Amino acid sequence: MNSDRHVPNLLPKEMVAYLDRYIIGQTEAKKSVAIAIRNRYRRSRLPEDWQEEVAPSNIIMMGPTGVGKTEIVRRISKILGTPFVKVEATKFTEVGYVGRDVESMIRDLAEAAVRTVREQRFEEVKDQAQRLANDRLLDILVPKKTLRQRASDAGNPLELIFGGTADKDNPLLTDSVDEVNERNDKRTIFREKLKRMELEDEVVEIEVEEKPMTNDLMAQSGMDQVMDNMNDLMKKVMPDKKKKRRMTIAEARKILTEQEADKLLDDDAVAEEAIKLAENHGIVFIDELDKIANAQGGSGPDVSREGVQRDILPIVEGSVVKTKYGNLRTDHVLFIAAGAFHVAKPDDLIPELLGRFPVKVRLSSLSEEDFVQILTNTDYSLIDQYRKILATEDCEAEFTEDGIAELAHIAYLMNASEQDLGARRLVTVMEDMLTEALYQAGEEACTLQINQAYVRAHVAYAGEENDYSKYLI
Ligand SMILES: Nc1ncnc2c1ncn2[C@@H]1O[C@H](COP(=O)(O)OP(=O)(O)OP(=O)(O)O)[C@@H](O)[C@H]1O
Numbered sequence: 001m002n003s004d005r006h007v008p009n010l011l012p013k014e015m016v017a018y019l020d021r022y023i024i025g026q027t028e029a030k031k032s033v034a035i036a037i038r039n040r041y042r043r044s045r046l047p048e049d050w051q052e053e054v055a056p057s058n059i060i061m062m063g064p065t066g067v068g069k070t071e072i073v074r075r076i077s078k079i080l081g082t083p084f085v086k087v088e089a090t091k092f093t094e095v096g097y098v099g100r101d102v103e104s105m106i107r108d109l110a111e112a113a114v115r116t117v118r119e120q121r122f123e124e125v126k127d128q129a130q131r132l133a134n135d136r137l138l139d140i141l142v143p144k145k146t147l148r149q150r151a152s153d154a155g156n157p158l159e160l161i162f163g164g165t166a167d168k169d170n171p172l173l174t175d176s177v178d179e180v181n182e183r184n185d186k187r188t189i190f191r192e193k194l195k196r197m198e199l200e201d202e203v204v205e206i207e208v209e210e211k212p213m214t215n216d217l218m219a220q221s222g223m224d225q226v227m228d229n230m231n232d233l234m235k236k237v238m239p240d241k242k243k244k245r246r247m248t249i250a251e252a253r254k255i256l257t258e259q260e261a262d263k264l265l266d267d268d269a270v271a272e273e274a275i276k277l278a279e280n281h282g283i284v285f286i287d288e289l290d291k292i293a294n295a296q297g298g299s300g301p302d303v304s305r306e307g308v309q310r311d312i313l314p315i316v317e318g319s320v321v322k323t324k325y326g327n328l329r330t331d332h333v334l335f336i337a338a339g340a341f342h343v344a345k346p347d348d349l350i351p352e353l354l355g356r357f358p359v360k361v362r363l364s365s366l367s368e369e370d371f372v373q374i375l376t377n378t379d380y381s382l383i384d385q386y387r388k389i390l391a392t393e394d395c396e397a398e399f400t401e402d403g404i405a406e407l408a409h410i411a412y413l414m415n416a417s418e419q420d421l422g423a424r425r426l427v428t429v430m431e432d433m434l435t436e437a438l439y440q441a442g443e444e445a446c447t448l449q450i451n452q453a454y455v456r457a458h459v460a461y462a463g464e465e466n467d468y469s470k471y472l473i
Pocket residue numbers: 022023024025026064065066067068069070071072287288338366374378422423424
């Protein structure tokens with residue numbers, strides 16, 4: 001099976017151009033990520049013995065919070081359809097974690113890959129599954145069973161009285177020709193109606209599987225591997241619990257389509273493809289790497305940080321991790337680590353680990369002009385999002401140039417005076433400014449002109465003249 005089947009081979013320049021649509025600036029980081037991803041593709045074209053030798057171009061991204069580190073990797077994974085997981089290195093220093101729990105990041109990667117492959121495969125069988133779902137709906141609406149079968153299903157005492165063989169000729173239990181024809185005609189009509197989606201709001205009763213409540217509770221306990229095994233075991237010994245539920249045909253079709261698609265998909269093939277996809281295209285993003293670096297060396301809590309680095313090391317170096325979908329080799333998984341690195345520096349990491357991250361790239365803090373660009377010049381920009389949200393309630397919001405500049409200005413000042421949230425600050429400022437508008441929208445149509453005066457009047461921070469002016473540059 002070819003795991004490259006669904007991963008487009010974009011050139012680094014194409015990847016950066018794509019990222020430019022969503023993320024302002026940070027060109028160096030975008031380039032490094034694009035090169036690392038392309039290098040894996042290049043590697044896959046080498047003879048096998050060479051493939052084994054070429055190590056991934058793992059990256060350390062250095063930069064303050066909210067400047068696009070995760071976003072770059074998340075966006076590129078999404079467009080390429082490559083499995084991606086994000087973990088915080090500090091998670092492994094928490095009480096209750098033991099060394100091998102770091103492997104959970106790889107098990108999560110396997111899960112992400114299975115989801116990706118399932119989604120792709122689902123698309124392939126969706127039409128067929130939908131047809132089968134419609135067949136099942138038809139059977140519910142106009143059962144094709146004969147009167148005799150239905151009587152038997154219901155445990156009709158007549159069955160017992162007449163005995164198995166005598167039934168065949170019993171006029172009481174055989175559908176007449178008219179009945180058969182009538183049922184067939186009805187089925188034809190309903191089949192067409194279902195196809196044309198004319199019955200979407202009708203209510204039917206279907207069987208659904210009850211989700212076992214084990215996973216979520218247990219996953220939080222940190223003992224992922226043990227719990228994974230327990231869950232699998234439970235699934236094997238406990239039969240699927242089914243429950244009848246009433247719902248609209250539209251909802252039922254969705255559930256039945258998923259059930260039918262599940263039957264059409266070969267779980268083993270999905271698992272095998274997912275493992276290959278994760279091994280060759282997976283990306284693990286390790287955030288807060290600086291927090292496990294030894295800034296001053298020494299003992300105390302630093303020992304546990306170094307311990308975590310040592311636990312992570314074999315995974316980044318390349319090892320085999322057991323997952324419930326099969327063994328996953330991490331040799332060519334791409335690891336991208338990130339952190340502010342204000343106090344600790346990458347050089348404070350143990351040399352073995354540092355050596356596995358040959359690419360280091362710094363992301364810059366965002367300027368006021370960057371904020372303006374983020375607000376206006378990105379796909380699905382914040383301004384467009386709020387405009388669209390308000391428009392659903394007949395509320396037209398127009399953002400003027402000076403209004404946008406003021407928003408960026410305030411966000412920038414707030415980052416300087418309070419905690420620096422990076423671009424995340426823009427969301428808090430927008431929410432703050434639009435609280436009233438969002439509260440009232442829907443009552444009556446409205447038009448908002450969001451200019452400088454509007455921003456100043458509606459953002460709490462702008463109103464505090466003293467504080468505000470203190471940061472004017
Ligand atoms: N340069 C940028 N251009 C556009 N949007 C950005 C930029 N930087 C950050 N954002 C937006 O800010 C949010 C947070 O960014 P991101 O998740 O990349 O932070 P980060 O740098 O990884 O920091 P952290 O390590 O704290 O998560 C995202 O929603 C992202 O869209």
